[in-house]
Amino acid sequence: MTSQPRRASRTRRAAIGALLTTSIAALSLPLATPATATGQDSPLAAGTYLITLADQPLATYDGTVDDIPATRPTPSRKLDVTTTNAKRYRTHLVDEQTQVAKKVGATVRQHYAVTTNTFSARLNARQLVRLAATKGVTGIAPDKFHHATDDKNSTDFLGLSGRKGLWASLGGTAKAGKGIVIGDIDTGVWPESASFKAPALTTGKPTGKHGGKPGKDDRYRPYLDGTTTVMNKADGTTFKGTCQTGESFTAAACNQKIISARYFGEGWLRAVPESNRGGYISPRDSEGHGTHTASTAAGNAGVRATADGKDLGTISGVAPAATIAVYKALWQSKDGTQDGGLTSDLVAAIDQAVADGVDVINYSVGGMYESEYNDPIQTAFRNASAAGVFVSTAGGNAGPEASSLDNTAPWTTTVAAGTIASHTGTVTLGNGKSYVGVSTSVQNTVGSAPLVLGATVKTAGADAADAALCIKGTLDPARTAGKMVVCNRGTSARIDKSAEVKRAGGIGMVLVNLGNESTDGDLHSIPTVHLSGPDAAAVRAYAATGNATATLANGGKSAVYPQVTGFSSRGPSLDGKGDLLKPDITAPGATILAAVAPPGNAGRDFDYYSGTSMAAPHIAGLAALYLAEHPTWSPMSIKSAMMTTASPTKTNDGKNSRDVFAQGAGEVEARAMLRPGLVYDSSEPDWLAYLEGVGVDTGTGTKAIDPSDLNYPSIAIGDLFGTQTVTRTVTATSAGTYRAKVDLPGVKATVSPSVLHFSHPGQKRTFTVKLDVTTARAGALATGSLTWASGRITVRSPIAVTPQSVRAPAEIKGTGAKGSATYSVTPATSTLTATTYGPVSSPLTKGTLTGTAEVYYEATIPAGTKASQISVHFDLDAGNIGGLVWGPMVDGVLQSAQFGDVDSEGTATISVPQPTAGTIFVAVIALDETGTGESVTPYTYQVNNIAEKSPATGKVTVTPDHARVTPGTPTDLTAAWSGAPAVTRSTTWIEYSNGAGTFLTLN
Incomplete structure (x- = not known):
């Protein structure tokens, strides 16, 4: 059942520590927990906060205050902040914010009035409490840091290029996105890049050849009006920005591609000492992230990309005729500890972008934890969307963990990262076996040469674990020269590993993942192939043998694509409680070649980046293409058009993926999105x-x-208790008769009406979908789709529901060899059944923890297991003990779970219903930092696996075990046991319909 205990490796200890780490999220009113708080009992800390007031901001103000008329834009129009009414109302909001701050003796640091009625101020605990009780204050949030989320040509893969590509149908790259402004909120821009080369801004409005009315192709040419940059846009409104000067950035840096550039760092500059500030205090990018996202969304067409003297081919932005407005709000610190942007600066950037008149915002910023819907940034985005601005947000790079998404509000488009055709390289071992991985650095064949593990060629003083990771300074040149080195992924940057191998004289590197992670096409300093999964394990094992050799060569069969990358964050959204499907859509985000800032990229002008940060600007660029064709469409209509025409991503075996919490609606289809048929607005x-x-x-x-x-383009029910009906309204973009079809195994779906007829575009129809659980397994996600079809047009919405057949306690407990317990359940149907399996009691394994040690066990979950319970029993004075389980536990998905609190008997337990067969890892950890290493904690460890025919250690019955009941009405059941072992824990699984169940834990 179990292997002998052994010490966890450094990387495994790091993984355990990361999983055990908890975070303090910002709380809603009455008080927000300061970012520096360490727990609920900590005193309220002084700091900078953002205080939101009840009155509407300019973007949504409807004319209800005093005698000031409404400022919210009418449908199909953008917000105009230059009107007299807008100026009057902004003054009203600023005065209101100032008065509220004065009530508690605070001074306003920044005012926000366009997308949120908010101000920032430094507050002490007393001021926090008083503001929380102040009438009209609706939210208080700490000013905290946010960070950039970290066919071989993505525009070719999306079907934009070529004679039959989308660009051609739109009139060519010179017109693709023309008249549209994309606002990029990021780390700034490197304006000298070839991706942004354009004519200078000229003074005065565009005119025709002879000074008259401008021609059709010239009407959107941006120009200067004094110090203001101006562009007449496709929707008939005007963008007005500026080229803000600063360190190494003059007004001449802007042109007819980069039409505006601003920076927002008031909060960051206040928080970060001058001695730790890196980069430029200006819109100039020193890191490269913002330059990459801006050029991906709207960089020039047909730009020749080169790096390190190598020709990397031709690249283009998704909307090459669109213009870019830069809003730098992410910053670099010299030591890396204060990289990113503060909430106050990011809200200021959003506010200004909407005030300037952008059509699209790209926000490649995200965290490992979900932002609350009423977070100041998400509120600003809500009002930006209400003002007609399409917002594309990165989902985050914390995958493949469940519920790891950020930016999940319904008013933004949350983007997952997908793969495209890989740049490949092949590792051929001396034993004749070959493995294909990702590589952009192997141009010619390298080797055959000795193949070694990093740890075997370490310097005398280096830690073996560090050398295995090829950390800087760990490899010995005398032992590395002329060899290929296998380096483990983790701890240090991937390109830093190849740099270390090169420094030590190595001629090539095989980068191997220790887990099933993404593979990335970085521009390494020596030929490198990146492997994952079994291939990586095989190469590591071979390199550990004597006289191992390898050859690296360019090319090899690419993996199946598009797939969702391993790093891409997953749903379900916790804020949405499973009732809103996120992410929305998948776009290319792996090994994307685009322009970068040379200072942060070893002097390169172009580089490959991977992340949902790279996926979001693809969607932003596609939105710009859409708006150039349909300038008055709402952001949600465009999102719907993208989602309902998307295609499922693939699994490793080439089949369509049903993992909607990874892919959303699927991979965006650029050529199909302009013909959606129906939209959900x-x-x-x-x-x-x-x-x-x-x-x-x-x-x-x-x-x-x-x-x-x-009214969303997807359907999600986090808790489908028997039956539920959802309502949707669709708007036709083309006439036709549409018929409904639902694919949702285990759930009966009834669409009413099932046929919708539209005589002309713009008509609306409402329908319902009734979902009834039939055979779908209780508690397990069921996925499928609703498709409306009319001729060649299909409108597909993903569905994600979690069926429940009964509401019952997850666990009941009992003691003694004989006894009974009565508990209540609520059935979803008129028939209630209860079947018992067990009790089962497996042998105990004894162990000890010394000091701050950790021990882990491997255990097997056999095929046919209905439920499993893993428990660890400690002495009651054992101190602070923790642990976790991870492995293929549910639906074949790698999952993890932590032990809860130790109960009054000194036992910590994890109960796993319906586990998938396979190997799990159980870690037992002493969390007390005694530092002495002398404390010894004995424990016993037990895994109880319950199968349908498991040998029972005693007897359990449930009455009634079959009954006619009233759906939704609680019913009492009694579990009785006898012959249970008195000295070891035993487990019974009480199963109801559809696999739902309750654990009965005895002794």
Whole structure:
């Protein structure tokens, strides 16, 4: 059952520590927990906070204050902040914010009025408490750091290029996105890049050849009006920006491609001492992230990319005729500890972008934890979307963990990262076996040469684990020269590993993942192939043998694509409670070649980056293409068009993936998105009703809706208790008769009406979908789709529901060899059944923990296991003990779970219903930092696997075991046991319909 205990490796200890680490999220009113807080009992800390007030910002103001008319834009128009009414209302909001701050003796640091009615101020604990009780204050949040989320040509893969590509159908690259402004909120821009080369801005409005009215192709040419940069846009409104000067950045840096550039660092500059500030205090990018995202979204077409003297081919932005407005709000610190941007600066950037008049915002910023819907940034985005701005956000790079997404609000488009055709390299071993991985650095064949592990060629003083990772300074030139080195992924940057191998005289590197992670096409300093999974393990094992050799060569069969990358964050959204499917869509995000800033990229002008940060600007660019064709479309209509025309991503075996929490609606299809047939639209009133439905008090008096009823292009129900009906409304973009079809195994779906007829575009029709659980397994995600079809047009919406057949306690407990326990369950149907399996009691394994040690066991979950319970029993004075389990536990997906609190008997338990067969790892950890290494903690360890025919150690019955009941009405059941072992824990699985169940844990 178990192997002998052994010490965890350094990387495994790091993984355990990361999983055990908890975070303190910002709380909603009455008080926000300061970013520096260490727990609920910590005193409230002084710091900078953002205080949001009840009155609407300019973007959504409807004319309800005093005698100031509404400023919110009418449908199909953008916000104009230059009107007299807008200026009057902004003054009103600023005065209001100032007065609220004065009430508690605070001074406003920054005012926000366009997308959020918010101000920032430094507050002490007393001021926090008083503000929380102040009428009109709806939110208080700490000013915290945010960070950039970290066919071989993505534009070719998306079908943009070529004679039959989307660009050609739009009139060529010179017109693809023309008249549209994309605002990029990021680390700034390197304006000298060839991806941004364009004519200088000229003074005065565009005119025709002879000074008259400008021609059709010239009407969107940006120009200077004094110090203001101006562009007449496709929707008939005007963008007005500026080229803000600063360190190494003059007004001449802007041109007809980069039409505006600003920087927002008031909060960051205040928080970071001058001695630790890196980069440029200006819109100039020193890191490269912002340059990469901007050039991906709207860089020039047909740019020749080179790096390190190598020709990397021709690249283009997705919307090459669109213009770019830069809003730098992410910064670099010299030691790397204060990289990123503060909430106050990011909100300021969003506010200004909407005020300037951008059409699209790209926000490649995200964290490992989900931002709350009423977070100041998400609120600003809500009002930006209400003002007609399409917002594309990165989902985050914390995958493949479940519920690791960020930026999950319904009013933004949350983007997952997908693969494209790989740049490949082949590792051929001396034993004749070959493995294909990702490589952009192997141009010619290298080797045959000795193949060694990093740890075997380490310097005398280096730690073996560090050398295995090829950490800087760990490899011995005398032992490395002329060899190929196998380096483990982790701890240090991937390109730093190849640099270390090169420094030590190595001629090549095989970069290997220790887990099933992504493979990336970095520009390494020596020929490198990146492997993962079994291939990586095989190469590591071979390199550990004597006289191992290898050859590196360019090329090899590419992996199946598009797949969602391993690093791409997954749903379900915790804020949405499973009732809103996120991410929305997948776009190319792996090994994307684009322009970068040379200072942060070893002097290169172009480089390959991977991340959802790279996927988001693809969607932003596609939105610009859409708006150039349909300038008055709403952001949600465009999102719907992209989602309902997307295609499922692939699994390793080439089949269509059903993992909607990874891919959303699937991979975006650029050529199909302009012909959606039907769209699901929504606006601010819908989002407010949704917020009320998930428990967020908007202070608007809006009536709540069931969150699953938000008019969204996907359907999600986090808790489908027997049956539920959802409602949707579609708007036709083309006439036709559409027929419904639902694919949702185990759930009966009834669409009413199932046929919708539209005589002309713009017509709306409402329908319902009733979902009834039939055979779908309780508690397990069921996925599928609803498709409306009319001729060659298909409108596909993903569905994600978690069926429940009964509401029952997860666990009941009992003691003694004989006894009974009565408990209540609520059935979803008129028939209730209860079947017992067990009790099962496996042998105990004894062990000890010394000091701050950790021990882990490997255990097997056999095929046919219905439920498994893993328990560790400690002496009651054992101190602070923790642990976790990870392995293929549920639905074949790598999952992890932590032990809860030790109970009154000194036992910590993890109960796993319906596990997938396979190997799990159980870690037992002493968390007390005694430092002496002398404390010894004995424990016993037990895994109880329950199968249908498991040998029982005693007897358990449940009464009644079959009964006619009233759906939704609680019913009492009694579990009785006898013959249970008195000295060891035993487990029984009580199973109801559809695989739902309750653990009975005895002794």
